[in-house]
Amino acid sequence: xxxxxxxxxxxAFATNWIAPLGPHVDKFESEFVDVIRAPLxxxxxxxxxxxxxxxDxxxxxxxxxxRTGGGSFSVTRDSLFGAAGxxxxxxxxxxxxxxxxxxxxxxxxxxxxxxxVSTLTFSASVNPIAYEGGRPVFIDSDRTSWNMxxxxxxxxxxxxxxxxxxxxxxxxxxxxxxxxxxxxIAGLCAQYGVPLIEDxxxxxxxxxxxxxxxSVTRDxLSGDGDAGAxxxxxxxxxxxxxTEDGRLMxxxxxxTEDGRLMxxxDHRTAEDGPHITxxxxxxxxxxxxxRKSxSVTRDSLSGAPAAVREPIAPGTVGRLxxxxxNGNKIITTSGGGMLVSADKALIDKAxxxxxxxxxxAPHYQHSEIGFNYRxxxxxxxxxxxxxxxxxxxxxARRANCAFYQAAFADLPGIEFMPEAAFGRCTRxxxxxxxxxxxxxxxxxxxxxxLLKENIEARPVWKPMHQQPVFAGCDTFGGEVAxxxxxxxxxxxxxxxxxRADLERVVAGVKSLFVKR
Numbered sequence: 001x002x003x004x005x006x007x008x009x010x011x012a013f014a015t016n017w018i019a020p021l022g023p024h025v026d027k028f029e030s031e032f033v034d035v036i037r038a039p040l041x042x043x044x045x046x047x048x049x050x051x052x053x054x055x056d057x058x059x060x061x062x063x064x065x066x067r068t069g070g071g072s073f074s075v076t077r078d079s080l081f082g083a084a085g086x087x088x089x090x091x092x093x094x095x096x097x098x099x100x101x102x103x104x105x106x107x108x109x110x111x112x113x114x115x116x117v118s119t120l121t122f123s124a125s126v127n128p129i130a131y132e133g134g135r136p137v138f139i140d141s142d143r144t145s146w147n148m149x150x151x152x153x154x155x156x157x158x159x160x161x162x163x164x165x166x167x168x169x170x171x172x173x174x175x176x177x178x179x180x181x182x183x184x185i186a187g188l189c190a191q192y193g194v195p196l197i198e199d200x201x202x203x204x205x206x207x208x209x210x211x212x213x214x215s216v217t218r219d220x221l222s223g224d225g226d227a228g229a230x231x232x233x234x235x236x237x238x239x240x241x242x243t244e245d246g247r248l249m250x251x252x253x254x255x256t257e258d259g260r261l262m263x264x265x266d267h268r269t270a271e272d273g274p275h276i277t278x279x280x281x282x283x284x285x286x287x288x289x290x291r292k293s294x295s296v297t298r299d300s301l302s303g304a305p306a307a308v309r310e311p312i313a314p315g316t317v318g319r320l321x322x323x324x325x326n327g328n329k330i331i332t333t334s335g336g337g338m339l340v341s342a343d344k345a346l347i348d349k350a351x352x353x354x355x356x357x358x359x360x361a362p363h364y365q366h367s368e369i370g371f372n373y374r375x376x377x378x379x380x381x382x383x384x385x386x387x388x389x390x391x392x393x394x395x396a397r398r399a400n401c402a403f404y405q406a407a408f409a410d411l412p413g414i415e416f417m418p419e420a421a422f423g424r425c426t427r428x429x430x431x432x433x434x435x436x437x438x439x440x441x442x443x444x445x446x447x448x449x450l451l452k453e454n455i456e457a458r459p460v461w462k463p464m465h466q467q468p469v470f471a472g473c474d475t476f477g478g479e480v481a482x483x484x485x486x487x488x489x490x491x492x493x494x495x496x497x498x499r500a501d502l503e504r505v506v507a508g509v510k511s512l513f514v515k516r
Contacts (some may be wrong), residue, residue: 001382001385001386002192002385002386002387002388002389002392003389003419004384004385004388005073005381005385005386006381006385007385008024008381008382008384008385009378009381009382011024011381011456012024012242012378012381013378015302016138017377018376018377018378019376019377020094020355020372020376020377021374021375021377022377022380023377024377024378024380024381024384025092025374025375025376025377025380027379027380027384028092028375028381028383028384029090029091029092029159029338031089031384031387031388032091032323032338032340032383033089033162033340034071034094035313035387035390035426036088036204036266036313036315036316036340037088037205037313037316039205039311039312041207043458045408047225054456055397060070060096062307066296074381076462085228086236086342087342087344088340088341088342089314089340089341089342089343089344089346089347089348090338090339090340090347091339091340091347091350091374091377092336092337092338092352092380092383093336093337093338093339093350093373093374093375094291094335094336094337094354094372094373094374094375094405095324095326095335095337096124096199096201096284096323096324096325096326096337096338096372097124097128097324097337097341098337098354098371099125099323099324099338099373100124100171100197100199100322101128101131101132101215101371101373101437102126102167102324102339102350102354102373103128103197103320103322103339103354104128104129104131104132104134104197104349105132105353106320106346106349106353107168107195107197107319107320108168109129109134109168109169110132110133110134111132111133112134112135113134113167113168114134114135114160114165114167115129115134115135115136115137115167115168115169115170115171116136116137116138116139116145116153116156116157116167116169116170116171116182116194117129117136117137117138117139117171117173117447117464118138118139118141118148118171118172118173118175118199118460118464118465119138119139119140119141119463119464119465119475119477119478119481120140120141120147120175120229120331120460120464120480120481120484120485121173121175121199121461121464122147122172122201122461123464123467123469124201125171125173125199125201125464126171126464126470129171130140131428134168135473136464136470136473137156137167137473137474137475137476138463138464138465138473138474138476138478139152139174139475139476139477140152140475140478140479140481141158141182141411141480141481142475143181143480143486143511144181144418144420144478145175145181145418145420145423146175146176146178146418146431146484147172147173147174147178147179147180147181147182147380148172148173148180148185149477149480150181150184150185150188152394152476152477153170153185153188153476154188155476155477156258156476157188157191157192157194159476161192164434166193166194167193167210168194168195169195169196169197170185170189170194170195170196170197170248170387171196171197171198171199171435171465172185172196172197172198172199172318173199173201173202174198174199174202174203174206174314174315175202175203175461176202176417176425176427176428176429176431176460176490177203177204177205177397177415177425177426177427177428177429178203178206178207178328178419178420178423178425179207179208179314179420179422179423179425180314180427181420181422182208182210182312182314182317183210183211183323183422186317186318195318195319195413196317196318196319197319197320197321197322198315198316198317198318198320198321198322198323199314199315199317199321199322200313200314200321200323201322201323201326201329201337202313202324202329202428202429203315203426203428204313204315204329204330204331204426205325205388205390205391205393205394205426206216206314206423206424206426206450207311207312207313207314207331207423207424207426208311208312208313208314208317208422208423209309209310209311209312209422210309210312210317211236211308211309211311212308212309212310213433222324247477254273254293254327254413259501264326294359297392299499301455308423311424315340316340316342319341319346320339320346321338321340321341322338322340323338323340324336324337325337325379325383325386329391329428329430330382330390330393330394330426330495331339331386331387331393332382332386333375333379333382333383333386334379334382335379336375336379336383337375351374352370353370353371353372354370354371354372354373354375355370355372355373355374356370356371356372357369357370357371360368363489371468371510387478388432391493393495394426396496396497397426397427397428397430397493397495398425398426398427400427400492400493400497400502401416401427401430401493402429402492402501403502403506404416404430404432404505404506407502407506408432408509411438411439411509411513412435412438412439412513413434413435413436413438413439413440413513414432414433414434414435414439415432415433415435415511416430416431416432416433417430417431417432417433417488421438427493427507428493429490429491429493430490430491430493431460431488431489431490431491432488432489432491433484433487433488433489434446434465434487434488434489435487436487439512440512440513441485441512442487443459443486443488444459444508445512445513446489449508449512450505450508450509451507453504455492455493455505457489457490457491457492457505458489458490459485459488459489459490460484460485460488460490461485461487463478463481463482463485465478465481466485468484491505491509492505498503
């Protein structure tokens with residue numbers, strides 16, 4: 001718990017708001033929307049591609065080597081992601097599973113309808129499909145993010161389109177604190193006209209860098225770009241300066257040893273990875289004029305801006321998104337969830353269904369089947385306090401992973417879940433894979449040895465297509481998820497782990513390594 005939860009809960013008791021409604025519920029919903037609309041800053045030190053950054057004088061960031069001059073540019077947004085700063089709406093619910101169930105109700109899932117869903121996930125991502133009599137179709141993972149493989153999704157959509165029975169929805173799971181490839185997957189869903197539901201239960205605090213096309217305008221007389229371009233051919237901007245490697249730094253910025261940009265007041269070390277400062281959390285990565293920071297990619301030949309990457313929160317792109325505050329999540333309300341959408345009517349209907357679908361009448365009247373899915377005012381008070389320490393929790397989880405990575409850097413046969421170049425992972429859980437031929441024992445032998453030392457480690461999720469309850473369901477691919485399950489292990493990752501705790505885990509893993 002953080003410093004504020006107790007006083008907020010005491011306020012709920014003092015005001016006698018204990019029921020599944022109340023001022024803390026309303027404030028939790030609005031404050032949660034504020035967080036996901038301005039996702040945690042990546043620390044200004046990491047572009048989507050992991051390269052150096054440079055400001056373009058307009059508050060955006062450009063990759064090292066690109067020209068910031070040569071033309072002013074504007075961001076072009078389309079219907080796939082919506083306008084910048086578009087409103088979001090949220091309903092606080094009793095669990096993430098309840099949120100997903102309502103999402104399927106809201107998109108009109110009927111008995112016999114198919115729903116595409118990630119196979120490498122927890123069963124709560126799939127069970128609500130069965131609640132409504134739907135049929136899951138499982139989609140394999142990619143190795144880049146361990147999330148749904150866009151190529152396999154495309155294969156499945158083509159197959160069902162040819163058969164004249166497209167799925168009712170695609171449920172995209174963002175696994176272990178890492179965003180899936182939203183540009184590719186949302187694009188496919190839009191192409192085939194299939195609603196996208198995002199299961200971001202494990203990914204609150206993560207960032208995805210969405211691509212936004214640019215239009216470029218040039219001075220009609222000189223052919224040059226913005227007046228802010230310097231006399232080195234437009235390679236620097238007002239207020240910027242060059243590093244020794246020729247890349248641009250913003251005023252007050254400095255470089256880490258790996259060449260990434262650090263802003264003034266960011267005390268991240270090269271080993272720590274990108275760091276979230278409390279100020280960055282509060283601002284959500286926003287610029288002084290209210291815009292989010294954007295990363296600009298440039299044409300490799302002309303140096304002209306080709307696209308912008310803007311940080312967004314997983315769970316905010318699909319027609320509906322769900323989050324979880326279960327006791328094991330990065331922040332918790334003991335039990336709870338949130339359903340979000342840019343469509344206010346959907347959230348209004350969700351609230352109606354979540355409170356037993358009571359019609360607006362002075363007596364109890366019901367025209368639809370409803371559910372008891374609303375969050376209590378007490379749990380919402382806890383959630384408000386937890387939101388205030390989200391940045392700290394993300395930093396702690398990432399620090400755990402960085403510690404393990406440094407400790408196992410020279411240990412053969414141990415690899416970590418990659419951090420995809422298109423996003424920033426919270427490292428909710430630090431996940432590794434074990435190669436028995438190189439390490440000397442397999443995943444299960446390592447897990448059992450750690451358990452004997454009273455260290456709990458768990459296999460990664462058993463794929464849904466391997467689960468007896470879903471036997472007979474169609475699967476596209478499955479080989480990658482099978483391999484990750486066979487070799488994958490989740491190490492202790494709690495936000496309150498001490499250095500001594502981490503060292504004990506490291507010692508336990510290293511004790512199993514057989515030198516060859």
